[in-house]
Amino acid sequence: MGFTSFNPSYGPYSPREPARNSCGILSLLAVAGVEMSRDPDSWYEEEYFEEIGRQEQIAKALKDISEDGAREYLGTYGDAIDKRFDLVMAQAKYARQQGYPHFAILGAVTAIELATKHMLFRPLLQGAFLSDAWAQILTRRFTNARSDRERDILPQILEIHGVKIKELPLSDKSLFWKALVDKVIRKRNLIAHEGEFATPAEADLAIECADVLWSKVVLEVGKKLGRKCDAGERWADLGEDGYEPKDPFQ
Numbered sequence: 331m332g333f334t335s336f337n338p339s340y341g342p343y344s345p346r347e348p349a350r351n352s353c354g355i356l357s358l359l360a361v362a363g364v365e366m367s368r369d370p371d372s373w374y375e376e377e378y379f380e381e382i383g384r385q386e387q388i389a390k391a392l393k394d395i396s397e398d399g400a401r402e403y404l405g406t407y408g409d410a411i412d413k414r415f416d417l418v419m420a421q422a423k424y425a426r427q428q429g430y431p432h433f434a435i436l437g438a439v440t441a442i443e444l445a446t447k448h449m450l451f452r453p454l455l456q457g458a459f460l461s462d463a464w465a466q467i468l469t470r471r472f473t474n475a476r477s478d479r480e481r482d483i484l485p486q487i488l489e490i491h492g493v494k495i496k497e498l499p500l501s502d503k504s505l506f507w508k509a510l511v512d513k514v515i516r517k518r519n520l521i522a523h524e525g526e527f528a529t530p531a532e533a534d535l536a537i538e539c540a541d542v543l544w545s546k547v548v549l550e551v552g553k554k555l556g557r558k559c560d561a562g563e564r565w566a567d568l569g570e571d572g573y574e575p576k577d578p579f580q
Contacts, residue, residue: 401555403453405573408552408565411448414579415441415544422537431533432521438536439518442510442543446484448578449548454487481511488547491554498546500538506546510539 422437485495485507498506514536520526549559557568566575 405568434533
C-alpha cells in the first residue's frame with residue numbers, strides 16, 4: 331500500500347528516504363493510533379496515527395534519525411526557543427514567589443511543552459518525516475497520554491541519542507520521569523481542566539522538573555550534536571560554519 335495524502339488542518343506530511351539507525355518507535359506510534367478510542371474532538375489525529383501505522387515504509391523512515399537534520403534545526407531555531415523557555419520559566423518562578431503555585435505549575439509545564447516540542451521531538455525526528463504538525467501531535471500525546479506507550483515515545487527517541495531520561499534523578503533522589511508524568515503533568519491537567527489549586531511544594535517540583543528537562547536532556551542532546559554549552563555560546567554556532575538564527579514563533 332502506497333502513501334496516501336491525509337491532510338486535515340495541519341497540512342501535508344512528506345515521508346523522506348529511509349536509512350540507518352533503528353528504534354522501536356514505530357510500534358509505539360502505531361499503538362498510539364490503535365489504542366486510542368474514537369474521540370470526536372481528535373478523530374483526525376487518530377486517523378493520522380492509524381494511517382502511518384499501516385505503512386511499512388515508515389518503519390524504515392523512522393530509523394533515519396539524522397544528526398545533521400537535528401543540528402540544522404537546533405542551529406537555526408535553538409536560540410529563539412532558548413530565549414522563550416527562559417522567559418516562561420522566569421514567569422513560573424515569579425508566580426511561585428508571589429504565592430500562586432497553581433500558576434507556577436501551568437508556567438512550568440508550558441516550558442516543558444516548549445522544550446519537548448521544539449528542542450526534542452521536532453529536531454530529533456528531523457531526519458525522518460516529522461513536520462510541525464507531528465511535533466504538535468506528539469507533544470499533546472505526551473502531556474495528555476492515555477497509555478504508557480504514548481508516554482514512552484519520548485524516552486524511545488532520546489535513547490537513540492544516548493539519553494536515558496527514565497534514569498535521571500531529582501534533587502531528592504526520586505526519578506525525574508516518574509515525577510514528571512505521575513505528578514507534575516497530572517497536576518497541571520487538573521489545574522487547567524478542573525480548576526484545582528496546588529501547594530508550594532507541588533510548584534517547586536514542577537519548576538525543578540522543567541529545569542532538569544532543559545539542563546539534563548536538552549543541553550545533553552546539544553552536547554552530543556557538538557554544542558560545547560560554554561557561557562555565551564549560541565545554538566547558531568553548532569556545526570563547522572554555524573547557522574543563520576531564525577524565530578519559529580514568527
